[in-house]
Amino acid sequence: xxxxxxxxxxxxxxxxxxxxxxxxxxxxxxxxxxxxxxxxxxxxxxxxxxxxxxxxxxxxxxxxxxxxxxxxxxxxxxxxxxxxxxxxxxxxxxxxxxxxxxxxxxxxxxxxxxxxxxxxxxxxxxxxxxxxxxxxxxxxxxxxxxxxxxxxxxxxxxxxxxxxxxxxxxxxxxxxxxxxxxxxxxxxxxxxxxxxxxxxxxxxxxxxxxxxxxxxxxxxxxxxxxxxxxxxxxxxxxxxxxxxxxxxxxxxxxxxxxxxxxxxxxxxxxxxxxxxxxxxxxxxxxxxxxxxxxxx
Amino acid sequence: xxxxxxxxxxxxxxxxxxxxxxxxxxxxxxxxxxxxxxxxxxxxxxxxxxxxxxxxxxxxxxxxxxxxxxxxxxxxxxxxxxxxxxxxxxxxxxxxxxxxxxxxxxxxxxxxxxxxxxxxxxxxxxxxxxxxxxxxxxxxxxxxxxxxxxxxxxxxxxxx
Numbered sequence: 001x002x003x004x005x006x007x008x009x010x011x012x013x014x015x016x017x018x019x020x021x022x023x024x025x026x027x028x029x030x031x032x033x034x035x036x037x038x039x040x041x042x043x044x045x046x047x048x049x050x051x052x053x054x055x056x057x058x059x060x061x062x063x064x065x066x067x068x069x070x071x072x073x074x075x076x077x078x079x080x081x082x083x084x085x086x087x088x089x090x091x092x093x094x095x096x097x098x099x100x101x102x103x104x105x106x107x108x109x110x111x112x113x114x115x116x117x118x119x120x121x122x123x124x125x126x127x128x129x130x131x132x133x134x135x136x137x138x139x140x141x142x143x144x145x146x147x148x149x150x151x152x153x154x155x156x157x158x159x160x161x162x163x164x165x166x167x168x169x170x171x172x173x174x175x176x177x178x179x180x181x182x183x184x185x186x187x188x189x190x191x192x193x194x195x196x197x198x199x200x201x202x203x204x205x206x207x208x209x210x211x212x213x214x215x216x217x218x219x220x221x222x223x224x225x226x227x228x229x230x231x232x233x234x235x236x237x238x239x240x241x242x243x244x245x246x247x248x249x250x251x252x253x254x255x256x257x258x259x260x261x262x263x264x265x266x267x268x269x270x271x272x273x274x275x276x277x278x279x280x281x282x283x284x285x286x287x288x289x290x291x292x293x294x295x296x
Numbered sequence: 297x298x299x300x301x302x303x304x305x306x307x308x309x310x311x312x313x314x315x316x317x318x319x320x321x322x323x324x325x326x327x328x329x330x331x332x333x334x335x336x337x338x339x340x341x342x343x344x345x346x347x348x349x350x351x352x353x354x355x356x357x358x359x360x361x362x363x364x365x366x367x368x369x370x371x372x373x374x375x376x377x378x379x380x381x382x383x384x385x386x387x388x389x390x391x392x393x394x395x396x397x398x399x400x401x402x403x404x405x406x407x408x409x410x411x412x413x414x415x416x417x418x419x420x421x422x423x424x425x426x427x428x429x430x431x432x433x434x435x436x437x438x439x440x441x442x443x444x445x446x447x448x449x450x451x452x453x454x455x456x
Binding site for chain 2: 014046
């Protein structure tokens with residue numbers, strides 16, 4: 001059937017809480033009903049228009065002051081309603097968290113980034129989400145708050161599958177916390193699409209910590225190659241504690257490409273994703289290593 | 297559905313409207329306020345033709361609920377000229393023949409003004425990167441980039 005995207009056909013009640021407490025009360029009231037949180041709407045409204053997704057209540061959290069802050073004092077704390085474009089403009093993000101900066105910059109175009117939020121990108125739980133590999137690589141966590149209390153969950157554990165997360169119906173992500181970066185650490189992001197604004201055929205974030213010529217710790221996180229972003233843990237194991245050299249990076253890249261489980265879909269093929277994974281893991285480790293002050 | 301009362305500023309004028317929860321900003325602007333410069337293109341955030349400025353920043357009005365602009369400030373292409381005096385970016389588009397069919401032009405001009413506000417002297421790469429969400433199917437991109445370059449700081453754009 002032809003879908004008319006000129007209008008939003010489905011009917012729902014619109015709620016615009018002014019405070020966090022009000023939003024949590026609404027979520028608590030409607031937890032047994034079909035209610036959705038609206039932030040940027042760049043994914044949600046598309047899904048609602050194409051009738052993939054129906055809801056009776058839409059709760060707009062975009063204008064809640066408690067969710068609109070950026071704190072750079074210790075690491076990075078980003079309120080759930082902060083638009084992506086505001087995050088990319090923070091000096092500390094570009095300087096200390098280049099993988100996140102590059103991931104956000106690679107997303108869609110400016111109008112979408114002015115609307116979409118980091119928490120929305122995580123909650124949407126697309127395997128191709130561009131902020132998720134960097135956030136996992138940095139060990140970031142989300143703070144989930146409800147009337148019952150609050151908890152923090154690593155982004156790595158938060159997303160469980162395509163469109164699936166561990167969030168409960170009465171919970172709201174209020175902020176994303178990213179730990180302070182160690183002085184000798186380096187990170188980088190890479191993405192392959194047909195054109196710049198595309199959804200990723202494959203994306204990748206690498207984080208590593210250097211001590212002289214040795215890689216003390218590392219994370220290699222790939223997106224769009226499984227039901228959710230995954231760490232290439234065997235490849236990480238080959239890198240950790242080792243003296244970094246071009247031949248070692250070669251071996252790690254090959255291992256990472258063997259670890260992923262991509263599928264054929266409209267954007268790419270298993271064959272391409274497997275081959276390009278090897279290439280971008282190699283390139284991105286080299287960039288991250290260079291940023292950590294390492295030499296090859 | 298319960299209607300929602302909203303108050304917002306559009307092109308410098310305060311407006312009070314009663315909207316339905318599922319009214320899209322693009323339709324409110326075009327059908328209720330008769331500002332037809334903003335275009336409906338794809339409806340799913342791929343083409344950029346519906347771009348308007350919300351508190352000075354480009355957003356897509358086809359993916360924005362009218363109810364969410366309560367208390368905000370919107371600028372559409374109709375709000376750029378001052379009376380008969382065109383905005384420098386409009387002049388630059390005219391002088392550089394950066395307009396073919398004209399469908400993408402309002403969104404191109406609005407996005408370009410936001411770019412120059414953020415970055416008064418962008419490189420060609422920066423222009424192309426910022427404009428990448430605004431699609432022109434006549435593919436007049438070279439003239440569009442030239443128009444923006446001519447309007448940037450140090451660029452020369454004389455009134456027509």
